[in-house]
Amino acid sequence: MAIVRGSSTWWHKPAAHGVLLLFAFFSVFPLLMVISISLRPGNFATGELIPREITLDHWKSALGMTIVDANGKLVPPPFPVLTWLWNSIKVASISALCILLLSTTAAYAFARLRFRLKEQVLSSLLLLQMFPAVLTLVAIYAVFEVLGTYVPWLGLDTHGAVVLSSLGGISLHIWTIKGYYETIPAEIEEAAKVDGATPFQAFWRVLLPMAVPILAVVFVLAFIGAIIEYPVAAILLNSEDKYTLAVGSKQYLYPQNYLWGDFAAAALLSGLPITAVFLASQRYLVGGLTAGGVKS
């Protein structure tokens, strides 16, 4: 707490508020626009930013209901948004769970066990994490094309392939979890071992329960990472009912089939839950990120 305050002239405060207000406006503006667009009749800009007439048609469409247009014609929903949302949630949950399984044990070894080349392996993990999957799209595509001939549910156009390819993101999470393990005193596990626990029991019964907060953080991070993943899913999936939300949402805004109003409703419908999850876990996320930071 600074006791001595800096000199502050009369215009400093209004200027600061002005800048903050400006940026706050820019941050919120697109979202406000989308809310307005989702309630506006039709799919084109009508010359007003706040709609004079309000309709729930776009929302009904997004929820999969058939609507009646101005001419009394029945309009089926353009895309299966709820199916996409479900696909996204399914793929993201499974891949987050797998990432968690793979990274907790490896992080334990890095944090507690002693073995050769530990530092080198850790560094190379950090290095590998810099290569995103989007760089290896061609290889991923080719691999799953071959794999699909042996294991049909891991071929092209399957969710299994998307889940499997998303597991490449584990190296960063190994670091995050390892950082957290190191904040837990090793003496607790040693006490358990003195009482006759095997190393695995010490890990499973003692360390893991204490690490639940970081496991939740990693789960949410991996979940969101999988939800917003676009390039790999776009290459692997090609039938409309298999799309994830990120792949499917793009279908609304093709110039030849421009469904701006429908998109706005679908984006809000599907984006709000994800945003809510993110905001709710944000406090822990920031803590978790720093816990896994530069600590070796």
Next chain:
Amino acid sequence: MQQRSLRSFRSLALALKIALVAGALYVVVAMYATGQVILGTVTLAVVALATYVFGARRAYAARYLFPGLFGVALFIVLPLVYTVWIGLTKYSSDNLLTFDRATATLMSRSVRLGEDTAYLFTLHREGQSLRLVLQQEAEFEPEESSESEEAPEGSEDEGSIFDEEPDAGPVDAGAEAAGNSDAGAPAAGDAADAGPAGDAGAPEPGSQAPADPAAPAAPAAKVHARYVTAPFRLSGGQAGEPLVISAAEDDKVSLGPALELREIVELQAQLGKLTVEIPGGSKLVNTGLRSFAAEVPLFTAAGGKLTDRLTGEVYAPNFDTGFYETDQGKRAIPGFRVFVGGEHFARIFSDPAFRGPTLQIFLWTVTFSGMSVLLTLIVGALLAELFSWEGLRFRTAYRLLLFIPYAVPSFISILIFKGLFSDNFGEINLALGQLLGIRPAWTTDPLLAKVMILIVNTWLGFPYMMLLCMGLRQSIPKDLYEASAIAGAGPFTNYFKITWPLIRRPLLPLLIASFAFNFNNAVLIALLTDGRPDIVGTELPAGTNDLLVTFTWRIAFQGATKDYGLAAAIATVVFVIVAALSILNLRLTRATTRDAR
């Protein structure tokens, strides 16, 4: 009691392990059996390693490491290595298959021989079913051939894989004898006639028939052969499944009434899906309203070379270009994958038609990443500095609002901007038009598209920079600012003399990471502009605001020729750049942590 349950648990675990290993070995055997030797060997190695790690006491630490490191190896290292490998091979939509599969595909090409080998057919009703009767005639009426020429529908490509369509007349006549006899005959017999046919160019009617010594007792010899099929049903509609039936020589069977021509016309779509096997192995397909004719393989193989039955051209595999080629360089499609070494890299760096767009895209990638980092840093640092001012009211409310761009899933906000920035339908142009009377062409003007991309990316990225700067600023001792306040320093002096010098070093590795992230920020470009507007007059699809990553994406998955090899080569170049950035980053991180101690 507990001892016993532990023992039974152990034996259960052992049984489970054995079952797992057995299952894995079964998969390996299946892989070998289908000819995937490399895949099988790799899987075998993994299974062996897993068995050792989970069985041997010495490898205890590895038990915990194995799942994670195995995942890293499989999902990060393997795609990286495989990408580099693809970058060294010719692998595109023209050269898609392996050599064996391309050869098999070419060998399965069939060609339909003409009317001289044809059988006239009649269809006879028998209850709900039909019987097909095939009768070979020595002579044909003239209108027969004209009718059957337009007929083949839903049939296989007859030599159309080549530029020049083999013309019906003389060729068909020449292939007469070869036709029916060779259809099922082994390749050895065909090899014999490859020689003379190759010299002649187009086989002459007279020359080929005697040059076919291996011809078995051919149906062609029996001028008046007559075959009858068992009763069968044609599946209804256009979407009927292909049907194979066999016919036998049969003179005794009593036939129902024959179908009229009008009824046959109605059935023609279904007849097109019918294949009739006759004794001797020939397969006949429908070629017209009155005729069935034999289909034979287009190519005959000898000594690794393929001979075109119709033109007599000899195609030899060329392992430099990845195609079967004639001496004149005419290619048979599909080609096959071949190792070409540094060819793609030479093309990227030296082919003038290619270097131009690549260089342009590279420069934009660097500009984009640099500008993104700079702009987000300026905005983020400014806002972080304002937030550190404790005398300011409503800080929490501001922070919540400013955090929104970070919380909304990026694919949704990018698409929202795509809509808002739309030239004709977008709200931004609507507002600009009403307020200032301008409607900038955000999506069609290359420069404006770049401006739009940077605006959107700054919007997406500044909250992260803000968080970083706020976090780092908290670790600066407060008394420094007290001292500067006593000295009468203003906010700018404070920032540039105290804050920035202190946060600069820990921030640098994070900025490099951000640069590397934006260098590969494919999601933004793919969802916002798709790289458009395109660069004019290039061979390959290239956009003015494509990043190197989206460029590889377009080469590999969009456009006419999907060139996986070239795309992978460019990706390999990007690997090198990213690796250099990462190593630099690691060094700087180490230096910072060392200083901090």
